Amino acid sequence: MELYELNLHFLLEGLKAKKFSASEIFQSCKRRIDECEGNIHAFITRTDDKEPQTENADGILAGIPTVLKDNLCTKGIRTTAASKILGNWRPPYDATAWKYLREAGAVLMGKVNMDEFAMGNTCGNSAFGPTYNPNDITRVPGGSSGGSAAAVSAGYVPFALGSDTGGSIRQPASFCGVQGLKPTYGMVSRYGLISYGSSLDQIGPFARTVRDLQIIMSVIAKHDPMDSSCFREKNPDFSHKDKVSIKGKRVALVKEFQDFTLDAPIADAMTRTRKILEDEGAIIVEVSLPVVARYAVACYYALAMSEAHTNLERYDGVRYGYTVTDASGVKEMFERVRSYGFGSEVKSRIIAGTCLTEPSRCDEYYVAATKVRTLIAQEFTRAFGETDFILQPVTPSLPSKIGEVDDDEMKGYETDLYTLPVNLAGLPGLSFFTGYAGNLPVGLQLIGPRWSDPELLNAGLILEAHLGTPKIANGGKN
Ligand code: GLN
Secondary structure (H helix, E strand, C coil): CCHHHCCHHHHHHHHHCCCCCHHHHHHHHHHHHHHHHHHHCCEEEECCCCCCCCCCCCCCCCCCEEEEECCECECCECCCCCCCCCCCCCCCCCCHHHHHHHHCCCEEEEEECCCHHHCCCCCCCCCCCCCCCCCCCCECCCCCCHHHHHHHHCCCCCEEEEECCCCCCHHHHHHHCCEEEECCCCCCCCCCECCCCCCCCCEEEEECCHHHHHHHHHHHCCCCCCCCCCCCCCCCCCCCCCCCCCCCCEEEEEHHHCCCCCCHHHHHHHHHHHHHHHHCCCEEEEECCHHHHHHHHHHHHHHHHHHHHHHHHHCCCCCCCCCCCCCCCHHHHHHHHHHHHCCHHHHHHHHHHHHHHCCCCCHHHHHHHHHHHHHHHHHHHHHHHHCCEEEEECCCCCCCECCCCCCCHHHHHHCCCCCHHHHHCCCCEEEEEEEEECCEEEEEEEECCCCCHHHHHHHHHHHHHHHCCCCCCCCCCC
């Protein structure tokens, strides 16, 4: 077995027992990247040309390689959000989540691909070209954090960070066959995350086991005075316990989702997972989320686009990256920079967001969406009075073929139905691996109330003990 195949907690154990060195882990991961990257194209920027030195040889992640989604700021290292508009921008500071990892000893292999400004669910809306699913390179890895999921799945690194505004950690985790956690809003500092929809964005980890997610959460889920939405109380307890139980806990299925069509392997996974939960002593119940089922998609896109159009106003050719020097005036400069710098999906969302918040329509659209959001949050609060967790799909279908575009753009948005309500309500959501349908992994989602992230991961451990952990994807090698 090669070192790159080892999951994070085995690497940490092996390092502690001096079975191998951090340098050997780095070499093994780098060889794996060199071997597969021509097929996968997960990276935007590689930083592994020479062996990175750990900052903390005694840290819990000393010498462990990782990659970051390219919307996380890295001091002095190009950060693009997969857009031309940022050019070769090098941030003057680190995102706090990366700072915490660095201080724990982790080393950076590079910055990875995503949909431009995190808008999309295929990793195909990138100015740097698409990433390919390491389990089947004819298919999408999911998005927007497709590069992070692909890198962990192909064995480039044992863990990675991504961000999730409406599903961008959970959906690629499920498509690539890894475990991914979208933490409670405020659990991980967003300082240094390039904003998309600030009230929805959240940074979270990918790894190949739930236990590894616990390790990463114990490092990154810490208060940060630089993010006023970050929790202030004492740090949550993500320590691993060998004995956890779900006996007597209620796990709900959503009544309104029962009639929706799912690909057969996803429906099968729901049945199998339900059975596992029952065998473990959980009580299966039903909750009703009528507002979520009917309005969440429209509500999310109205809010996400409105916030995005405001957040992206700062890219004007003056402060960041790409600019033109021969414009006849400011208006022409803005027009040329933004027309060339942004890709078409980003531009259409900026235009939609401008319309949704334009003074004569704002009440009817943006303000109405904020009210629906409140109803959705209340609906979840009520549901979590009747259940401890909610079990549901991540997506209705398995990953599509690369380049397969649906003429109906709304359909792409609607596939986010199972993930985006979690962001609207600020909840934690775990995307967990359930097995394979042929060579394609199948993931499902477990959702908990706000701040239940440690319990959610404990429940994930129980599921993982039955469902198994994913194998390293072949990375397009055969
Ligand atoms: N697919 C959703 C969108 O395009 C979610 C993306 C995300 O979570 N960043 O907005």
